[in-house]
Amino acid sequence: ARALDGVLAEFDPALREVMWGGDVRALNATGCAQPALFAVEVALFRLLESFGVVPRFVAGHSIGEVAAAHVAGVLSLADACRLVSARARLMQALPGGGVMVAVEATEDEVRPLLSERVSVAAVNGPSSVVLSGEESAVAEVVARFEGGRRSELAVSHAFHSPLMDPMLAEFRKVVGDLTFHEPTMPVVSNLTGALATAGELCSPEYWVRHVRETVRFADGMRTLSGAGAAVFLELGPDGVLSPVIRESVADGTTVVPVLRKDRSEETAALTALARLHVAGVDVDWRVFYAGTGARRTDLPTYAFQRERFWPEAAEPVAAGDGIDAEFWSAVEREDLDSLASSLDVDPDTLGAIVPALSSWRGRRRTRSTVDSWRYREKWRPLEDSFPAVLPGTWLAVLPAEGDGWARDVVDALGPAVIRFVPADADRTVLTARLAELTADGTEFAGVVSLLAALPDGLADTAALLRALGDADIAAPVWAVTRGAVSADPGGRLSIPGQAAFWGTRPGRGLEYPDR
Known part of the structure; x- marks a missing residue:
C-alpha cells in the first residue's frame, strides 16, 4: 500500500478516485489507464520484492516496459511518472476514431496486408497479433481472416499505429529532459524482442519509437526462455498475459499471475507466492508471517516410527442384529x-x-472387502424429465471433423454454448486457448467433450483434462462415446475400440473427483 501511495503521489490526485470508482469508461481512457497500470505494476513489484522475490530479468508489454525500466533503475520514480503522464496525456489528446483488434494469424500472414492506415501493434504469440489503426482500414485486414478468432480491444485510441504520429514531437521534448541510468538488471526490449542494451534504454529516441512501433512480446518471451528463465511472474490487475506467455516459452515453464479478477487480491497473491515457492523460487516467509506468531516447525524426514494413523473402518452391522x-x-x-x-x-x-x-x-x-474396492456398472433407463435448456454457459469440445450426431449433441445443450475445436493437442497451446475463453470472466457450468469418440479419443481426452486444469477451468466434464459399450444384453458394440476409454473411467474419477 505504501508503494502504491508513493506512485500515486506523483500523478494527478484524481487518478485514485478513478481507480477505485465505478466509472469503467473513465478508467479505460488512456489518460487514466496508463498511469493506473504503471502504479499497480510498480506496487506489485515492490510487494513481491519485500517478500524476497528478486527477478533475474524484467520485461513489460507496452506501458509495462516503462515499469520494468523503472524497477531496473533506468528511471527514477519521478522521471518514470513524468514519462507515463506525458505519454498518457498526449495520447488522450489525440482524436478518436481508431481501433485495435486481436486476430488469430501469424505476423507473416498479416504484414503484406498493411498500409499507411493500419499497423501491427503487437505480436503476442506465434499466431496472435494485434492490428491497430483507422477503423475501416483495420476492418479490411481483419476481413481477410474470416475463419480465425478475433476480438476488438476496449481501448480509447489506436496505440502503436500511424494515429500516434501527431504526438511524437511533443513527447520527444518531454523525454529529452529526463535523466537515464544504466539498468541494474537485464531488461527485455519491446522494440527488438531481445535484451535491451544500456544505450537503447538511456536514449530518449528509444522511448519515442516505443510509442509508435510494434510490441514484439512473443520474441521477448522466447528470448527469456532461451536465456534459461523457467518461472514467469505476471504483475498486473489480471492474468491476461499468462496464456500468451505459455505459447512462446518452453514446455514445463511455470507462468504465475499475481492478481486474478475472478478472486480476491489476497487469495490470488498468496496463491502466486505459494506457486513460486513450489517452483523453487526463494520466498522470505519470515517477512510474510511477521507479527502473526507463526513459526517454522521441523517435520520428520521419514516415517521411521512406523505409526499408523489411518482410520479403521468398522465392520458394517445392520440395525438390530x-x-x-x-x-x-x-x-x-x-x-x-x-x-x-x-x-x-x-x-x-x-x-x-x-x-x-x-x-x-x-x-x-474377504469377498465383501474386495468387492468394496471394485466398481460395478449397472444401466438404468432415464425416466425423469429434463429441462429443455441446460442452465449456465457450457463448453462443447468438438472434433475438427464432425458429422450430424455431433451437431445434434451440441444443439441439445441449448443456446448458451461455446464451441471449441482443439487445433493442436500440445498441452501448452491447448491451455492457452482454453484460458482465452475465460479471460473475460466466463464461468462454465459444464464441459461436454466429443473427443472420446475419435480414434485417438483416449489420448485427446487426457490432454483436454490436463489443459482444463492448467487453465483453471474447474467445471465438471462429460466425455461422450458412441457405440463403445452395450447398455442392454442385446445391444451391439458398433465401435468397440472406444471401450478402451471406458476402461480408464474409474481411475480418472479418482484422479479428478470434482470433474
Whole structure:
C-alpha cells in the first residue's frame, strides 16, 4: 500500500478516485489507464520484492516496459511518472476514431496486408497479433481472416499505429529532459524482442519509437526462455498475459499471475507466492508471517516410527442384529460350548460344522472387502424429465471433423454454448486457448467433450483434462462415446475400440473427483 501511495503521489490526485470508482469508461481512457497500470505494476513489484522475490530479468508489454525500466533503475520514480503522464496525456489528446483488434494469424500472414492506415501493434504469440489503426482500414485486414478468432480491444485510441504520429514531437521534448541510468538488471526490449542494451534504454529516441512501433512480446518471451528463465511472474490487475506467455516459452515453464479478477487480491497473491515457492523460487516467509506468531516447525524426514494413523473402518452391522454379531463372533472363535448353550444342542454335534461355518464367514468377509474396492456398472433407463435448456454457459469440445450426431449433441445443450475445436493437442497451446475463453470472466457450468469418440479419443481426452486444469477451468466434464459399450444384453458394440476409454473411467474419477 505504501508503494502504491508513493506512485500515486506523483500523478494527478484524481487518478485514485478513478481507480477505485465505478466509472469503467473513465478508467479505460488512456489518460487514466496508463498511469493506473504503471502504479499497480510498480506496487506489485515492490510487494513481491519485500517478500524476497528478486527477478533475474524484467520485461513489460507496452506501458509495462516503462515499469520494468523503472524497477531496473533506468528511471527514477519521478522521471518514470513524468514519462507515463506525458505519454498518457498526449495520447488522450489525440482524436478518436481508431481501433485495435486481436486476430488469430501469424505476423507473416498479416504484414503484406498493411498500409499507411493500419499497423501491427503487437505480436503476442506465434499466431496472435494485434492490428491497430483507422477503423475501416483495420476492418479490411481483419476481413481477410474470416475463419480465425478475433476480438476488438476496449481501448480509447489506436496505440502503436500511424494515429500516434501527431504526438511524437511533443513527447520527444518531454523525454529529452529526463535523466537515464544504466539498468541494474537485464531488461527485455519491446522494440527488438531481445535484451535491451544500456544505450537503447538511456536514449530518449528509444522511448519515442516505443510509442509508435510494434510490441514484439512473443520474441521477448522466447528470448527469456532461451536465456534459461523457467518461472514467469505476471504483475498486473489480471492474468491476461499468462496464456500468451505459455505459447512462446518452453514446455514445463511455470507462468504465475499475481492478481486474478475472478478472486480476491489476497487469495490470488498468496496463491502466486505459494506457486513460486513450489517452483523453487526463494520466498522470505519470515517477512510474510511477521507479527502473526507463526513459526517454522521441523517435520520428520521419514516415517521411521512406523505409526499408523489411518482410520479403521468398522465392520458394517445392520440395525438390530447384535444377537447375530454375537453368534458369528462365537463361530469365528470356534467356541463350541457357547454355541451349544445358545442353540441348546450337544457340543459334539457342532465339532464338524463350526469350523466350516467359520471358514465360510471368513471367505464372505474377504469377498465383501474386495468387492468394496471394485466398481460395478449397472444401466438404468432415464425416466425423469429434463429441462429443455441446460442452465449456465457450457463448453462443447468438438472434433475438427464432425458429422450430424455431433451437431445434434451440441444443439441439445441449448443456446448458451461455446464451441471449441482443439487445433493442436500440445498441452501448452491447448491451455492457452482454453484460458482465452475465460479471460473475460466466463464461468462454465459444464464441459461436454466429443473427443472420446475419435480414434485417438483416449489420448485427446487426457490432454483436454490436463489443459482444463492448467487453465483453471474447474467445471465438471462429460466425455461422450458412441457405440463403445452395450447398455442392454442385446445391444451391439458398433465401435468397440472406444471401450478402451471406458476402461480408464474409474481411475480418472479418482484422479479428478470434482470433474
